[in-house]
Amino acid sequence: MSSVDMRVRIGALELRNPVMTASGTFGSGKEYADFFDLARLGAVVTKGVSLEPWPGNPGQRIVETPSGMLNSIGLQNPGVEAFCDNDLTWLARHDVPVIVNVVGHRADEYAAVAERLEQESGVHALEVNISCPNVDAGGMAFGTTCPAAAEVVRSVRAVSTKTLIVKLSPNVTDVTEVARAVEAEGADAVSLINTLLGMVIDTRTFAPVLARGVGGLSGPAVRPVAVRMVWQVSQAVSVPVIGMGGITSAEDAAEFLLAGASGVAVGTANFMDPTTTVGVVDGLERFCQERGIEKVTDLVGAAWKR
Amino acid sequence: MCGHGPTPAIEPVVVVSNERVATGVCRVVLDAPRTAATVEPGQFVHVRIARSADFILRRPFSVHRARGERLEIIYQVVGRGTRVLEDARPGDVMDVLGPLGHGWTVPEGTTRALVVAGGLGAAPMGMLVERLAEADVQITLAQGAPSAGRLLARELFDSLCRRSVVATDDGSAGTCGFVTVLSAELLQRERPDVAYVCGPEPMQRIVAGQCAEAGVACQVSLERLMACGVGACLSCVVATRHGQKRACVDGPVFDAADVVWDSDEDPEAER
Ligand SMILES: Cc1cc2nc3c(=O)[nH]c(=O)nc-3n(C[C@H](O)[C@H](O)[C@H](O)COP(=O)(O)OP(=O)(O)OC[C@H]3O[C@@H](n4cnc5c(N)ncnc54)[C@H](O)[C@@H]3O)c2cc1C
Ligand SMILES: Cc1cc2nc3c(=O)[nH]c(=O)nc-3n(C[C@H](O)[C@H](O)[C@H](O)COP(=O)(O)O)c2cc1C
Ligand code: FES
Numbered sequence: 001m002s003s004v005d006m007r008v009r010i011g012a013l014e015l016r017n018p019v020m021t022a023s024g025t026f027g028s029g030k031e032y033a034d035f036f037d038l039a040r041l042g043a044v045v046t047k048g049v050s051l052e053p054w055p056g057n058p059g060q061r062i063v064e065t066p067s068g069m070l071n072s073i074g075l076q077n078p079g080v081e082a083f084c085d086n087d088l089t090w091l092a093r094h095d096v097p098v099i100v101n102v103v104g105h106r107a108d109e110y111a112a113v114a115e116r117l118e119q120e121s122g123v124h125a126l127e128v129n130i131s132c133p134n135v136d137a138g139g140m141a142f143g144t145t146c147p148a149a150a151e152v153v154r155s156v157r158a159v160s161t162k163t164l165i166v167k168l169s170p171n172v173t174d175v176t177e178v179a180r181a182v183e184a185e186g187a188d189a190v191s192l193i194n195t196l197l198g199m200v201i202d203t204r205t206f207a208p209v210l211a212r213g214v215g216g217l218s219g220p221a222v223r224p225v226a227v228r229m230v231w232q233v234s235q236a237v238s239v240p241v242i243g244m245g246g247i248t249s250a251e252d253a254a255e256f257l258l259a260g261a262s263g264v265a266v267g268t269a270n271f272m273d274p275t276t277t278v279g280v281v282d283g284l285e286r287f288c289q290e291r292g293i294e295k296v297t298d299l300v301g302a303a304w305k306r
Numbered sequence: 307m308c309g310h311g312p313t314p315a316i317e318p319v320v321v322v323s324n325e326r327v328a329t330g331v332c333r334v335v336l337d338a339p340r341t342a343a344t345v346e347p348g349q350f351v352h353v354r355i356a357r358s359a360d361f362i363l364r365r366p367f368s369v370h371r372a373r374g375e376r377l378e379i380i381y382q383v384v385g386r387g388t389r390v391l392e393d394a395r396p397g398d399v400m401d402v403l404g405p406l407g408h409g410w411t412v413p414e415g416t417t418r419a420l421v422v423a424g425g426l427g428a429a430p431m432g433m434l435v436e437r438l439a440e441a442d443v444q445i446t447l448a449q450g451a452p453s454a455g456r457l458l459a460r461e462l463f464d465s466l467c468r469r470s471v472v473a474t475d476d477g478s479a480g481t482c483g484f485v486t487v488l489s490a491e492l493l494q495r496e497r498p499d500v501a502y503v504c505g506p507e508p509m510q511r512i513v514a515g516q517c518a519e520a521g522v523a524c525q526v527s528l529e530r531l532m533a534c535g536v537g538a539c540l541s542c543v544v545a546t547r548h549g550q551k552r553a554c555v556d557g558p559v560f561d562a563a564d565v566v567w568d569s570d571e572d573p574e575a576e577r
Contacts, residue, residue, distance in 0.1 A: 025534070025539060027539075030537075031534070031537040031538040031555075032536070055550065056543070056550070059531075060531060061540070061541050062531050062533050062539075063531075064361075064362055064363050067359045068362055069362050069363065071533075073539070076550065219362050220362075268533075270534065271363060272354065272361075272362060273316070274403070274536065
């Protein structure tokens, strides 16, 4: 069978295939390099990185839910300086594009992180996370109103020449409004979905299970919601969309591409099987071959016309 | 960073046997040549019990013993996953991710060790006592359980330890009371070079305190909820004097002197 052209474009960035890691589920890749060659991936998306170190939330931080999980990690990270010294230095030895997930409590903090990363040639794109449900100030608050989202993107765009991906929150009434707002401020792409706000209560103790009460829902349980939002956003904006939410297999990934995503990311599924991402890469190529599809980009938005 | 262990891998495994060994506790033996050959005492495996969308997370279990190509796990039936595991039959296939974590270490020059196990804390002590016995370390082991029917691996411990004593909450075997009564006395009387502790966290904390007072080096094995098991997700953090550590790669075994036990010391955790 002839080989499939798996390359995709996200802004100025060309990826060898559309499969990335979802932020926060893959560390900076080091922990998974024992299992496969990271160069097999379209890109590594790192965990959220802030200006100063963030300690994250108290435990209990996770709980398994029907076909999913809630997490309340709270963006624990060592801060951008330590991130550059350790994670980026390590990643530079691997032939894979690096997308850094950026977080902050205020717009100027996001900009300061972006400014620091501007000097790093090993960073290929930024994913501006305006959608984390697990922090009190900043995080999701920015992703749920258009003016706040626009402000963060504007301040980052002002200091960064890198490809700018903005990660959207599903915890809104109309996801296309925020998507349009960040596109207008110069976002090169949008990614979605971040986790859905959720909660589990222990019926023995009558108390919420997570220390912080609420957490972010991910895994196969959220996939139909994510596919629907990718479908809506990809038709509302002209920049590429990176789709994620519950992808465990090549078929799941294909569903996102058909809905209009140009790239996909695998998150929670890495926990069950550390090799899920490469399985999706190989499976997606087979998926195309079996159907006589020559370029993976031919799948993008193919469901719109049906 | 994986302690002294080799790199982890996913290994398909076959159930050899699965039987009840104490009230509410079973032992499953798995045919797992790669993991059995490489696992170190105190390390654990992350088990994919069922291939169903309903199990999003693996389940972490200490390796009790590794013999030839086989792994033994002792587990308590507590919830959804362990109930499914209890029904596993010889010939059933599952997979393990492992070996994982940083296990027990035997400090240079150790001649006498105290092992303190509470409840399922006896599970990670199997390989440890075997390793200590091989190194001609004199072992005293104190095990605590709610009642006689809940004591674990007594034959193994009795055969390899110079002394093996038990305490039960209801007095149905050994001393009536908590295992911490035994550990206090044994630390004073025997002056071991090192103490190894696993069990409910409050019990580990008490024994760690007793060791600090007695000036005895102490290692504890801590349990946290785990998603990835390989250090990537930060689900499993433990507060230590050197910052937050991950139980799945920096632990589960920690030097007790490093552990900050009061997790409520820092209520404003977000900032
Ligand atoms: C490093 C390590 C070693 C362990 N070794 C053993 C052992 O040798 N024998 C044994 O019986 N148990 C051991 N445990 C605890 C064991 O992992 C849990 O009892 C088991 O995961 C419960 O699964 P469940 O589906 O039956 O329970 P459920 O309560 O239905 O599980 C729901 C979720 O919570 C997690 N969970 C529940 N209880 C615990 C717990 N105490 N610790 C960590 N995660 C938990 C499960 O993994 C699962 O993700 C160990 C835990 C860790 C972290
Ligand atoms: C444990 C965990 C940590 C996460 N951390 C981040 C993060 O730091 N930044 C971010 O933008 N998204 C984070 N996410 C969200 C994921 O990147 C992803 O958007 C979401 O989980 C949906 O994909 P999935 O169902 O494949 O996991 C995290 C998710 C999980 C489960
Ligand atoms: S379980 Fe993921 S970091 Fe420990």
